[in-house]
Amino acid sequence: MYAGTTAETLPADRLADGARHPYTRALVASVPDLTADRGRPLPTVEGAPPDPLAPSPGCPFEPRCSRRRDHCAEQAPPLEDLGADHRVACWYPVPVAAAPETATAS
Helix, strand or coil, rough: CCCCCCCCCCHHHHHHHHHHHHHHHHHCCCCCCCCCCCCCCCEECCCCCCCCCCCCCCCHHHHCCCCHHHHHHHCCCEEEEECCCCCEECCCCCCCCCCCCCCCCC
């Protein structure tokens, strides 16, 4: 969920390599593992969450999204069925074969 709306649903065992929403991918990339350099800051999702008192008509993740286009700011995407218990609300989901989105350290 992001800003009170479902961004993506998929089985937990497919989360690390099957997520298609840019927000889900950024969250997965921000989880440290045991090999993480402890001297570096933890990765984060760039930007700030939306103001819940002033929602925009488009996708709530649009201002922070690396895949955003003009259409994203104009209309919120519907939650589309991708099959096999996987749904995503994104006009431009990350292709399955694409490398995971990387979060940046701040």
